[in-house]
Amino acid sequence: MLRVDITKQLGEFTVAASFTSEGRVTGLFGASGSGKTSLINTIAGLLRPDRGTIVIDGETVDDTTAGIHVPTYRRRIGYVFQDARLFPHLDVRQNLDYGRRMNRLADDPAQRKRVVDLLDIGALLDRRPGKLSGGERQRVALGRALLSKPRLLLLDEPLGALDESRKLEILPYLVRLRDEAGVPMVYVSHDAAELRQLATQIVMLRHGQVTAFGGVKVLTATS
Numbered sequence: 001m002l003r004v005d006i007t008k009q010l011g012e013f014t015v016a017a018s019f020t021s022e023g024r025v026t027g028l029f030g031a032s033g034s035g036k037t038s039l040i041n042t043i044a045g046l047l048r049p050d051r052g053t054i055v056i057d058g059e060t061v062d063d064t065t066a067g068i069h070v071p072t073y074r075r076r077i078g079y080v081f082q083d084a085r086l087f088p089h090l091d092v093r094q095n096l097d098y099g100r101r102m103n104r105l106a107d108d109p110a111q112r113k114r115v116v117d118l119l120d121i122g123a124l125l126d127r128r129p130g131k132l133s134g135g136e137r138q139r140v141a142l143g144r145a146l147l148s149k150p151r152l153l154l155l156d157e158p159l160g161a162l163d164e165s166r167k168l169e170i171l172p173y174l175v176r177l178r179d180e181a182g183v184p185m186v187y188v189s190h191d192a193a194e195l196r197q198l199a200t201q202i203v204m205l206r207h208g209q210v211t212a213f214g215g216v217k218v219l220t221a222t223s
């Protein structure tokens with residue numbers, strides 16, 4: 001469960017968002033500049049709300065009245081960006097291991113195998129990111145995030161840098177993550193078609209405000 005009720009001022013721009021999602025994939029949908037990245041960064045703890053609360057999986061990670069602001073690295077979240085942000089000097093195996101080591105988690109070969117199989121990246125383990133396609137890099141970034149055993153996975157336009165055919169290559173893996181990985185996701189996109197395939201709940205943003213919340217049918221009015 002994710003509960004968000006915050007306001008955040010960024011220069012002239014105000015984010016004022018309130019919603020509770022039980023969905024497996026909560027889609028943050030809106031045009032460029034509607035506040036999607038600012039909102040997901042606030043959930044990640046990278047931005048501190050001016051007012052309000054954020055509760056992830058029953059834990060209050062922000063509460064401005066009580067003075068609570070849990071730092072990002074203690075929120076137990078995974079974050080996947082538009083560009084995969086893999087470490088170029090590490091091979092795929094070492095990149096995958098990074099999240100686990102940073103979070104001081106015990107080695108879990110069974111979990112690693114499950115994630116590698118889920119994302120079909122077993123053949124890439126000895127390669128460095130420079131020798132991977134954009135789609136392969138994103139699959140590794142997803143794997144790295146999952147192996148840190150997050151209780152919430154944040155994805156900010158993870159397909160945004162890919163061309164249409166690469167997007168179609170990755171979407172089935174994201175659907176598999178939704179159905180098999182058991183980790184709830186917040187998924188930022190300005191692409192209604194992408195969210196229709198993936199999201200179970202939609203938060204629609206406009207000028208920093210939530211204008212609609214509900215199932216994917218709230219996207220119906222959008223192209």
Ligand SMILES: Nc1ncnc2c1ncn2[C@@H]1O[C@H](COP(=O)(O)OP(=O)(O)OP(=O)(O)O)[C@@H](O)[C@H]1O
Pocket residue numbers: 010011012013030031032033034035036037038039190
């Ligand atoms: N630190 C900041 N200071 C001032 N204004 C900011 C700051 N960060 C973001 N903004 C403004 O807030 C608005 C929302 O930006 P944000 O990146 O959250 O939108 P977005 O929906 O993610 O857009 P895109 O789809 O283009 O990434 C924009 O007008 C942006 O210029």
